[in-house]
Amino acid sequence: xxxxxxxxxxxxxxxxxxxxxxxxxxxxxxxxxxxxxxxxxxxxxxxxxxxxxxxxxxxxxxxxxxxxxxxxxxxxxxxxxxxxxxxxxxxxxxxxxxxxxxxxxxxxxxxxxxxxxxxxxxxxxxxxxxxxxxxxxxxxxxxxxxxxxxxxxxxxxxxxxxxxxxxxxxxxxxxxxxxxxxxxxxxxxxxxxxxxxxxxxxxxxxxxxxxxxxxxxxxxxxxxxxxxxxxxxxxxxxxxxxxxxxxxxxxxxxxxxxxxxxxxxxxxxxxxxxxxxxxxxxxxxxxxxxxxxxxxxxxxxxxxxxxxxxxxx
Numbered sequence: 001x002x003x004x005x006x007x008x009x010x011x012x013x014x015x016x017x018x019x020x021x022x023x024x025x026x027x028x029x030x031x032x033x034x035x036x037x038x039x040x041x042x043x044x045x046x047x048x049x050x051x052x053x054x055x056x057x058x059x060x061x062x063x064x065x066x067x068x069x070x071x072x073x074x075x076x077x078x079x080x081x082x083x084x085x086x087x088x089x090x091x092x093x094x095x096x097x098x099x100x101x102x103x104x105x106x107x108x109x110x111x112x113x114x115x116x117x118x119x120x121x122x123x124x125x126x127x128x129x130x131x132x133x134x135x136x137x138x139x140x141x142x143x144x145x146x147x148x149x150x151x152x153x154x155x156x157x158x159x160x161x162x163x164x165x166x167x168x169x170x171x172x173x174x175x176x177x178x179x180x181x182x183x184x185x186x187x188x189x190x191x192x193x194x195x196x197x198x199x200x201x202x203x204x205x206x207x208x209x210x211x212x213x214x215x216x217x218x219x220x221x222x223x224x225x226x227x228x229x230x231x232x233x234x235x236x237x238x239x240x241x242x243x244x245x246x247x248x249x250x251x252x253x254x255x256x257x258x259x260x261x262x263x264x265x266x267x268x269x270x271x272x273x274x275x276x277x278x279x280x281x282x283x284x285x286x287x288x289x290x291x292x293x294x295x296x297x298x299x300x301x302x303x304x305x306x307x308x309x310x311x312x313x
Contacts, residue, residue, distance in 0.1 A: 054276060056275075072284070074280075104224075128183075133244065135181060143165050175246070193228075225304045228304075237293065242260045242262065246259060
C-alpha cells in the first residue's frame with residue numbers, strides 16, 4: 001500500500017458516508033424505539049400469547065395441554081357464559097341508551113345562556129372524574145336496604161323499600177341507575193358539539209318559520225351526529241367491558257344476575273386459574289366488540305352528517 005493511501009492522502013479511497021435521508025431515518029427509528037418496544041412487549045406480545053393460550057388447557061404453572069378449539073366448544077355450552085353475555089348486553093343496551101338520552105338532554109339545558117351556567121356545568125361534570133371504586137362504595141351505601149338514601153327517599157312517598165343489590169329483579173336496573181352518575185363525560189362532549197354548530201343555521205331556520213322542535217330535528221341532530229356517533233361507539237365498547245361495578249358491588253350475584261363477561265373472564269383466569277379458558281373468553285369478547293364496531297362504522301354513512309360532505313359520497 002502506498003504511503004499516501006495509508007495516510008489518507010490525495011490517492012486514498014473516500015470513506016463511505018451515510019446519506020442525509022438515511023441518517024434522518026435512523027434518528028426517527030431511535031426516537032420511536034421506546035414506544036415500539038413497549039408496543040411489542042406489552043400489547044402485540046400479550047395479544048398473540050392470549051390467542052395461543054386460548055388453545056391450551058393451562059394454569060400457567062403446572063400444565064400446558066393443547067386442546068385446540070376445545071375451550072371455545074366448552075364456552076358455547078357454558079350456561080354461566082350465556083348468562084354473563086345476556087347481562088352484559090342488557091346493561092349495554094339500556095344503560096347506554098338512557099345515558100345518551102339523559103346526557104343530550106342535560107347538555108341542551110346547560111347550553112342555554114343563563115347566569116351561573118358555568119357552575120352548573122362544573123357540578124354535572126365533577127362525578128365523572130371521581131375514582132371508580134370510591135363511587136361504587138358510595139352507591140353501596142345509597143342502595144343499602146336498611147339505611148340507604150334511596151329507600152329513605154321512596155319511603156317518604158309511602159313506597160316499600162327494595163333489595164336493590166341483593167334481588168335478581170332489581171340488581172341490573174340498579175346498576176343502570178348508578179351509571180347515570182357519570183353522565184357528565186358525555187355532557188361535556190355534547191356541549192362541545194353544540195357550540196360548534198354555526199348560529200347561522202338556527203337563524204335561517206327561524207326565518208323559515210321552524211319552531212324549536214323542528215330546529216332540533218333538522219339542525220341540531222344532523223349537525224351533532226358526529227358527536228353522537230363518537231359517544232355511541234366509545235360507550236358501546238366501554239359498556240361491553242363492564243367490570244369494576246359488578247366486582248365491587250355484587251361479585252356477580254345474586255345467583256349470577258349481575259355477572260358480566262369481563263367479570264366471568266376475571267373469575268376463570270384469576271380465581272380458578274383457568275388461563276386458557278379465560279383467554280378464549282377474552283378472544284370471544286374481542287371478536288364481538290370488533291364485529292359490532294364494524295357494523296356501527298358501516299351504518300354511520302346513513303345517519304352521520306359531516307358538514308361539507310355530500311350524502312352520496
